[in-house]
Amino acid sequence: MAVLTESDVRTALAKVIDPEIRKPITDLGMVKSIDISDDGAVGVGIYLTTSGCPMKTEISDRVKNAVADVEGVGTVSVELDVMNDEQRTELRKSLRGDSAEPIIPFAQPGSLTRVYAVASGKGGVGKSSVTVNLAASLTARGLSVGVLDADIYGHSVPRMLGNDAKPTQVEKMIMPPQAHGVKFISIAQFTQGNTPVVWRGPMLHRALQQFLADVFWGDLDVLLLDLPPGTGDVAISVAQLIPSAEILVVTTPQQAAAE
Ligand SMILES: Nc1ncnc2c1ncn2[C@@H]1O[C@H](COP(=O)(O)OP(=O)(O)O)[C@@H](O)[C@H]1O
Ligand SMILES: [Mg+2]
Known part of the structure; x- marks a missing residue:
């Protein structure tokens, strides 16, 4: 033997x-x-x-x-x-290389991740529903998918994914929890209970930057960003941070939403 x-x-x-x-x-x-x-x-x-x-x-x-x-x-x-x-x-x-600067992997040339920002003119038209369901179906097809809840004030991704796990932190790296095979990060994971977030633009920008750079997403095929309604601070930040992001507009037939 x-x-x-x-x-x-x-x-x-x-x-x-x-x-x-x-x-x-x-x-x-x-x-x-x-x-x-x-x-x-x-x-x-x-x-x-x-x-x-x-x-x-x-x-x-x-x-x-x-x-x-x-x-x-x-x-x-x-x-x-x-x-x-x-x-x-x-x-x-x-895992991340030696650089001190936070690097957004999705904004690097040669990144293989398709980034889609799910946006709308009005609230309540189904952005978050589209985001999480799309994430779950793409995962079921065998893709590696992440969801970033960029609706800082009106976050709903953890609830829709039915998971309130907190991320683990290794040094400055944040490990995103997973639900239905989807990695996701939301400000809801960092606040106590249902405390509302009242931040101005620069804080929103920094939170978004951190979610993109400090979260260890691994090699994603697709990253979906669930945006807040309208064309406010967050939408502008996304455009700046990931210029290659594509946009998916959700609307309802009502004229006020479609416009
Ligand atoms: N295709 C749909 N048909 C009917 N109701 C929907 C549909 N998509 C979403 N909803 C409902 O509309 C409400 C708002 O959806 P949500 O995804 O939270 O919108 P948003 O993220 O744009 O604010 C929720 O109550 C949701 O269940
Ligand atoms: Mg929403």
Whole structure:
């Protein structure tokens, strides 16, 4: 019988994908240690990105299952630890590059993500409904889709997706929650309860910039922006931040909406 080696276990761990970052845990510096006993019992030490990681159990289960499948492995135990600041900085650099400036990946030349801003002249015409349903159907077709709730005052994306999860934060990187396979971010995830947001234009611009640059969207095929009604600050910011964004106008037959 072949002797079980650390490299066998590492090969198995390379197939474990971090549920949030969606990359192998071995590429993310998340494997802390591998211990193999003579009787085939394997102990794996895993670094989580944050102590409050909501995916703790999921990651632990994925590791256990992957290692248990290796020939010669007896029992598998997983011990969780948390990255220190240096390790988190390394992780951010490996994911985002070394630049200090927030970079909007969708505005870079060569970006493969199609960005659609869903807009309308009036409120209540179905923008958010179109956005989330389009996102869910495109996801069902196998595309990787993100939704950015740019309707800061009238956010409704988390409710429509039926998910009020809070994003996890790794350093300055924000991991978007997922619902129906759609990654989404909304100001609702950062406010207490139903507190209204009362911001002027520059704050809106900054929030939008952060949602575009600091949220780790990964390689999206499509990003949908659910805009507030009208041609206000947010619409202007979108045009400035992602000049290549396309626009999808939603209207109802009423003249006041169509105009
Ligand atoms: N195609 C549709 N037919 C009927 N009602 C709709 C349709 N799309 C949306 N609605 C309803 O209209 C209201 C406003 O929709 P919403 O998507 O929130 O609009 P907006 O984002 O433009 O403000 C909601 O109550 C929604 O359920
Ligand atoms: Mg809306």
